Amino acid sequence: MEIVLISLLNGLVYGMLLFMLASGLTLIFSMMGVLNFAHASIYMIGAYLAFTVSQVLGFFPALIIAPILCGLLGAAIEIYGLRRVHHNGHIAELLFTFGLVFIIQRGVQMTWGMLPMAYRVPAILDFPLFTVYGANFPAYRGFMLLISAGMLLATWLLLKKTRIGLIIQAALTHPQMASSLGHNVPMVFTIVFAGGCLLAGLAGVIGGNYQTTEPGMAEAMGPIVFVVVVFGGLGSLAGCFIASIVMGVIQTFAVVIDYSFIDFLKPLGISVTADNLLTEILTVPVARIGALLPFAMMILILLFRPRGLLGTRDT
Amino acid sequence: MNGAFGKSWLWIAAVAFALLLPWCFYDFHTARHSGFMLSMLSQMGMMIILALSYNMLLGQAGLFSLCHATFFGIGGYATVHFLNAAGDGDLPLPMEIIPLLGGFSGLGLAIIFGYMATKQRATAFAMITLGIGELMATAALMFHHFFGGEGGVSTNRMIDHSLFGLTYASGVQVYYLILAWTLIATLAMFFLTKTPLGRMANATRDNFERAQFMGYDPRVVRFLQFSLSGLFAGIGGALYAITYEIVTFDALAGPLSANALLMAYIGGTTVFGGPVLGAVLITLLQSGVSLMSNSWLVYVGVLFISMVIFAPSGIAGLIMGHKPILRAGKLGQLVVPYIRVLVPGLLLVLGFVGLVELTSFLTIGAAQGKTLVLGGNKIDVHATMPWLVSAIALFGGGAWLRIEARHFRRVWDGLMADLKSADGKAERVLA
Structure with a gap:
């Protein structure tokens, strides 16, 4: 029971972090039809920038400055890069962001070195928030939940209740009409791309000290975020939210489950003694294949619902 | 085919x-x-x-x-x-x-x-x-x-x-x-x-x-x-x-x-x-x-x-883009423009490589205990000079390349237009 509760809480924290990344990716995708491969790289830059800024000014200024810098970087990428390759089609745009991954990856290593950064949770938030069944729940994770929930609310309000949100929605579904009505659609694109990068940067700031700030963090996070976006249905924010939470919870639960396939077969009187590939698949505990689960789930859902959980359209 | x-x-x-x-x-x-x-x-x-x-x-x-x-x-x-x-x-x-x-x-x-x-x-x-x-x-x-x-x-x-x-x-x-x-x-x-x-x-x-x-x-x-x-x-x-x-x-x-x-x-x-x-x-x-x-x-x-x-x-x-020009035997006209583009291009590349290598040796190289050696001379990555030279090469080369690229573009477009009108004439003759 205690494991269930703690895993659920941790899964929620991780899921919300995933959502912060995946929501930006989904927004950019549904707007521009571009899947930004460099999204996780922006997340990494956010973490590194937050580390550098927090060394000088402290954590809370970094919480604001680093995402803004990431947003500006995103705007620059859109204006000087994506816009130029836009007329060559979606594949060219995908390739462009794919190339960015290499450059950012190596650029970060060149600027900050190969070793993990000592980016720590700020002292003011470094205490146990409450205790469940003898296990501490760190206050910082509560803070992460707060930030991500606040971000979720703010994005929702911005999209649904403000004028700019209305224009964004209009440009999303009817770009030509919005353009004819005198709205600057390319600028809306830039804003959305920058906004997505800002969210990724924010995720980096709060995720950098929750996980480790090191050059491999983009590579570790990237595929999971893409799985979330595809699992939820490309272009669907609600599906993306559900998928993030599901993935977060499943991944944290998988770590603590020690069962394997063979445990389900045992009641049927089946046991294995041989030593080959099949028995290895049957006897490997869930905890060890945790890293594999998201990809297996994605393939499963695509087999039965090719558009993902809540996706409404093909690409 | x-x-x-x-x-x-x-x-x-x-x-x-x-x-x-x-x-x-x-x-x-x-x-x-x-x-x-x-x-x-x-x-x-x-x-x-x-x-x-x-x-x-x-x-x-x-x-x-x-x-x-x-x-x-x-x-x-x-x-x-x-x-x-x-x-x-x-x-x-x-x-x-x-x-x-x-x-x-x-x-x-x-x-x-x-x-x-x-x-x-x-x-x-x-x-x-x-x-x-x-x-x-x-x-x-x-x-x-x-x-x-x-x-x-x-x-x-x-x-x-x-x-x-x-x-x-x-x-x-x-x-x-x-x-x-x-x-x-x-x-x-x-x-x-x-x-x-x-x-x-x-x-x-x-x-x-x-x-x-x-x-x-x-x-x-x-x-x-x-x-x-x-x-x-x-x-x-x-x-x-x-x-x-x-x-x-x-x-x-x-x-x-x-x-x-x-x-x-x-x-x-x-x-x-x-x-x-x-x-x-x-x-x-x-x-x-x-x-x-x-x-x-x-x-x-x-x-x-x-x-x-x-x-x-x-x-x-x-x-393959050069094929029609080659066929018309006008490839020679591109040699001078190419050289004019190549020089600033090379400068740009050298400047970029210089900056990347300097940055890289400042962090990764330092961690691995390596030093940057160019032509047998050790280069101090903390000195201003190599950074300045690279930056000037990068930006100067970039600005120069922009001008030369515009010139190259003009020559290229001119050649292409010539070829097209020549083709048009040939077709008219055939017709």
Whole structure:
């Protein structure tokens, strides 16, 4: 029971972090039809920038400055890069962001070195928030939940209740009409791309000290975020939210489950003694294949619902 | 097809060159081939197959796949197991046929994954293949029986069973085996582009709705193309296993998939031979530059992005662009403009390389205890001078290049306009 509760809480924290990344990716995708491969790289830059800024000014200024810098970087990428390759089609745009991954990856290593950064949770938030069944729940994770929930609310309000949100929605579904009505659609694109990068940067700031700030963090996070976006249905924010939470919870639960396939077969009187590939698949505990689960789930859902959980359209 | 026919001398020359190349680095004093050159040439062979088979997806069918190394890797792993079985006497097949078995392993897996992935196209297809690639890479580290975990699986290629009585003890025999299979695979892929399937792949790439109206199922076309490209990638992987006698996780993981994409794209996806150029170039760079510099990925990344922005048809596409000018015999008029562009371009590149290397030595190099040496002189990365020189070269070269590029553009457009009006006149005369 205690494991269930703690895993659920941790899964929620991780899921919300995933959502912060995946929501930006989904927004950019549904707007521009571009899947930004460099999204996780922006997340990494956010973490590194937050580390550098927090060394000088402290954590809370970094919480604001680093995402803004990431947003500006995103705007620059859109204006000087994506816009130029836009007329060559979606594949060219995908390739462009794919190339960015290499450059950012190596650029970060060149600027900050190969070793993990000592980016720590700020002292003011470094205490146990409450205790469940003898296990501490760190206050910082509560803070992460707060930030991500606040971000979720703010994005929702911005999209649904403000004028700019209305224009964004209009440009999303009817770009030509919005353009004819005198709205600057390319600028809306830039804003959305920058906004997505800002969210990724924010995720980096709060995720950098929750996980480790090191050059491999983009590579570790990237595929999971893409799985979330595809699992939820490309272009669907609600599906993306559900998928993030599901993935977060499943991944944290998988770590603590020690069962394997063979445990389900045992009641049927089946046991294995041989030593080959099949028995290895049957006897490997869930905890060890945790890293594999998201990809297996994605393939499963695509087999039965090719558009993902809540996706409404093909690409 | 006068294009394909007219180029055949080029292919024959390339093959003859590849046949002779190991002997150019033959050391007559020790009567041995250069091991480094042989392994680099062998690597080129596999990478040519990998890049060409990748281009069956990206260039010919417009599919952006991110799991191509999966099939390369599975071909490699399977070949290790086949070789082990052959060595034990359980598999009575000669060495020359074994790459085909590796290819079939790639084909089998590509059929399974292709069934799932080709349900979608464009972006969704890319995402699914990314998932498949990650799935297989994670699985490779997890299941030790087939993949051997982190250490990989190893074998011995001297199975003592060959059609030509060869032992494959020396690198040069392996090189000729690789060359033969590279040739077979390349020819097969070339003829595939001439079949109805190859044509329909192009059609679904350009306009899948129209292809649908014509009664073809674009999904089936994608599926066939994907499976067949898995077959060829598997052959490449088999050659990898035979050359190195060990296959690890690297042969299957994401970086190799990315490499396949880089080679195909930089070489040029619109021309059949483009990926060959890309594979040769990237392998050369990889063997050369990566020994000298920590930052080789930055260079490749920047090269790739510049190609995406400025030359989406790749190197081969750039070369093909000169064809009409060559035919009109006006290539000479481009020499001076080229030199004028090349000088600031070189300056720009040098400045960029300088800045990257300085930054890199400030952090990574310092951590590894290395110092930057240029022409025998140590360079102090903390001094202002080298940074200033590089920055001036970068920005000065960039500004200069902009001016020269505009001039070049004018000359180029003028030539093209001349050619067009000349063509028009010729047509009018004919009419």
